[in-house]
Amino acid sequence: MIQFNCDYMVGAHPAILEKMTETNMEKTEGYGFDPYCDSARAKIREVCGCPDAEVEFLMGGTQTNATVIKAMLRPYEGVIAASTGHVNCHEAGAIEMGGHKVLALPEQNGKITAEQIRECCWLYYKDASRDHMVMPGMVYISHPTEYGTLYTLKEMEDIRRMCDEYHLSLFVDGARLGYALGSAENEVTLKDLARIADVFYIGGTKCGALFGEAVVVPDPERIPHFFMIMKQQGAVLAKGRLLGIQFDTLFTGGLYEEICGNGVRQAMKIKAALKEKNYRFYNDSPTNQQFVIISDEQEKELSEWLAVEMMDTYDENHIIMRICTSWATSDEETEELIRRL
């Protein structure tokens, strides 16, 4: 079985496990107040160009999304997201459990536009009974999106302007951020994110770590007492240094971008080869997720030797298949896939 089903199937980059093993018997304070977290924080602030940022480490994506949204919204506010956004469809209702409605907008390849946000807010504010409705309080976007696509710098800046106009926070889910940073087509740097977003996170789980997401709040006053809300959500790791060590390693010598760059490179090879073989693509993704339209018969055949995720029905006889590479995908794996497809 060849496995291209997701980007969290293997462990961590070996340098992380080495560092964990090397420091294993050291005694450090818990809950993120250790030198490894401090060092990771410093490096992340540096690379994001925001020396005053609060940087907190959480354990996974759903946990991070639920905690950040709970922390930033007032009870009567909801969060605008693409209908395909992770917060809208793959978190078992965690956002609603926290008390907030997801205001889902139709997506284009996983993205939403500033114009859609404007219309959503305009409809809300022009409605005489808006006080009986959910007030838009935040925009949630993911970069890359769940469909592998990237926001251009202009698109993201336009969204920011709309957020300013309608007093919305902007939260960028970077669970796969490494595969944006490692993509030739990406225009949005970490410094841009720190300038544009109120809060964003740098994904570890899918990008070389065992687990972990680094939340960056460029202006810490935007989320007072974030740690307490994390604790209340069960999102504080006792041996916090495990997160510190991982992000410190990933942000030393550019490792994060480098290894995720490999994931994108493998995806681009697959894309080029499949295009040559006349496969149809659902969209034009410049990152580690590739979406291919296959017939139901093809699906049956492939399922015997290829493990991938089937995303959605395309039409009566076709289906959208996702091929997902990762930082750890080897040339050999990629070549074997190409050969057999």
Added chain:
Amino acid sequence: MIQFNCDYMVGAHPAILEKMTETNMEKTEGYGFDPYCDSARAKIREVCGCPDAEVEFLMGGTQTNATVIKAMLRPYEGVIAASTGHVNCHEAGAIEMGGHKVLALPEQNGKITAEQIRECCWLYYKDASRDHMVMPGMVYISHPTEYGTLYTLKEMEDIRRMCDEYHLSLFVDGARLGYALGSAENEVTLKDLARIADVFYIGGTKCGALFGEAVVVPDPERIPHFFMIMKQQGAVLAKGRLLGIQFDTLFTGGLYEEICGNGVRQAMKIKAALKEKNYRFYNDSPTNQQFVIISDEQEKELSEWLAVEMMDTYDENHIIMRICTSWATSDEETEELIRRL
């Protein structure tokens, strides 16, 4: 200004105020444990043909919806509703505040179908990652709908069958139930509701009472300790007899159906007259809400002497206007409206 903007603009049917005044200085136990509530409960059980039903009185629609849904769903469950359903758009996020996602489906004149429910559940159960999604746990429909329409008996029974198939509760919002019962086209009796729904309510606020909704749970074991959840939601009235007196009055001598029947009659007169004058209708509503398509210029003119609700944009130059009668609308008011339109 002629006012047809909603069905909760005046007080209560005079018989209610008389009874309240007459009993005003009586001393009774609080929280619904008084003889008036008991009497109202008995009459409602009788007319619904469910002698074992639990009947509880709450104060308003949003409160009732939020309390019932909170009481019936498990944390991981969501509620299926029409996108125009009150729980989805006019409760300021009360359902989400209670921890549950509203699984909104496209509506046809405010209604959803058994087929849509089947598809929604089928998509859920066939999805390999359904445990990361919100499980459909309940269907919420309103009768009449927010667009004045009625479910046929067959439509509602089909929905029931689908609920059985997918282990969903069925909750019928009857905030305007009187205007269904008072409509010639209605096929669904109170006895039908008691047989078909797991829980439903008989609206008072819009149907002749000062305030109040009577929740009927034909099989009380479906919601154990409902009173405690009401109390926790702030939905228990200290002087509970005020609710008992109102529903006792409304369900004595068929008053409820009779007065709401007047609301429908007035609406039918308006409908007939406007059709004759070649007004276009957005849909064919057999109840007290009528939806008329008017041009933006008409809207401007009308707004000078007619208070109505503008529901939505119809197209670039047209808008949907709602004319809403009530149990209290008089022949004179209706005739004046017809004359001036």
Added chain:
Amino acid sequence: MIQFNCDYMVGAHPAILEKMTETNMEKTEGYGFDPYCDSARAKIREVCGCPDAEVEFLMGGTQTNATVIKAMLRPYEGVIAASTGHVNCHEAGAIEMGGHKVLALPEQNGKITAEQIRECCWLYYKDASRDHMVMPGMVYISHPTEYGTLYTLKEMEDIRRMCDEYHLSLFVDGARLGYALGSAENEVTLKDLARIADVFYIGGTKCGALFGEAVVVPDPERIPHFFMIMKQQGAVLAKGRLLGIQFDTLFTGGLYEEICGNGVRQAMKIKAALKEKNYRFYNDSPTNQQFVIISDEQEKELSEWLAVEMMDTYDENHIIMRICTSWATSDEETEELIRRL
């Protein structure tokens, strides 16, 4: 059966029902945007000496407490209250359902002191692991308390100072406020409350209304979008004018204080008579609730002709009985009670 069990057994002051009847068929806008609410608001602002206050009308005590606390606290904050406070023991967990811990302090006759608040906060802030604990965010007191007692002006001002020192909001539950204002011993005026508290409410349900509590927020910026949180909690009455009419009536010509003064006067007569008859009192209450220590045998006898509430066990053979008068208690009732006791 002579009934002194609580202060919400009868309806409303007759003037209220008259006004409701008189205005019954008027058409007004819903949700509190009507002239009666406006008039009531103006009168309340006037008598409280806070012309800029936001005044909102809710339906009952538990609902008001839960809504105000939800509106004012951040997720990580808890509310300090006496262990006997209504929010701690008689709201079926409504505060916790809203996400907040009640930080219960031992009470003295239903009261807590500034010193206790200081100690509670001091213990919190000196604790190195305070970020793993619930941060005190609000002080909740009731005036009169659940044990009929009153805060002196100095006591309340001391609590305010402590709130300032530790950045706590002060919320005064005035469900029985009329019986404070109507007591000769009360030192805290409505103007004092408006100056001292961040938010308080003027109880209607127990003080002459059919139902309703008037929340006063002297500085509205303390609770932005309060209406939306009310709506989300199901705490907005569609025919809001019913609340406006009631408070407008109660705050016309000093009716509120006058009728509640009667309740206190009857209680004082009972107290004096019982003292003469050598009954032991649990505490020295200057308001409409009197707490008498009786033996278990006495309890048995009394239960045959007197309906009262048994509050708590006093010792092995004694029990604390509450005699509760109200605005509606007549001289005859009081005299009969005294005669038979």
Added chain:
Amino acid sequence: MIQFNCDYMVGAHPAILEKMTETNMEKTEGYGFDPYCDSARAKIREVCGCPDAEVEFLMGGTQTNATVIKAMLRPYEGVIAASTGHVNCHEAGAIEMGGHKVLALPEQNGKITAEQIRECCWLYYKDASRDHMVMPGMVYISHPTEYGTLYTLKEMEDIRRMCDEYHLSLFVDGARLGYALGSAENEVTLKDLARIADVFYIGGTKCGALFGEAVVVPDPERIPHFFMIMKQQGAVLAKGRLLGIQFDTLFTGGLYEEICGNGVRQAMKIKAALKEKNYRFYNDSPTNQQFVIISDEQEKELSEWLAVEMMDTYDENHIIMRICTSWATSDEETEELIRRL
């Protein structure tokens, strides 16, 4: 600085890191559906003697407590716990955030008794207004407790009987369970726990793992769809095998009991030596936490070279100091501590 401040200062037992490193580049399914989790589950079921149990792996104690309580309680229920219980004081209000009140009882050395539970329930059920109060729905105890003490088998069985009598679930927090199992005085085996508790967990974080708690539900029907509630709470680890590998290692060849036994042995040596030196102990703890009463002057001196936790004030001039060993404490560390004290 000598460090005895807590039991989560170092990483994991080396065998765990070796196994993680060895398996690092394997590809496995996520979310706990991998062979390592399956193997760990099988071993835990075996050692607990409950072949049908559901075993789920979560990341930390607060998260586990909040998730289990949310999963088991109905909205109107609260959880009985010792006032010193972790859920009552060190989880930043996570239980209340989930909607439930902690019904705190006075503790004796961190323990509560069946009699206390009986009284709490009896007071609730005899109260005529119990439907306005929080219904006891669960008992939470920790074994060992936060004060290092252990329940005897009889004490725990008595609690179980009381739970049966009052329809309460019994939840045992085993964050430090290894130090019970490794204590000579412990009477409660894993098989006993599986027989007595409705749900309990085997702590990893403090007992040799990097992180992780293994929740055991002997009768899985007690918590339907537990996984979904975990997901909703952000308590599912994407690379779930990391938890599987850890518990599989700890439950191979009795490693868990063996290494935690070392922690207890070191604590017993310290206890014996300090008793000889006439130190006063706050209680008689048979596990890895020892509580010593020291004067304020001693505290000042010690703080220069010894890192420990100060638990509470003992009296005006004394304080309770906790010395905490762990599975990783070496003979050398213990001897140095004894020598210098």
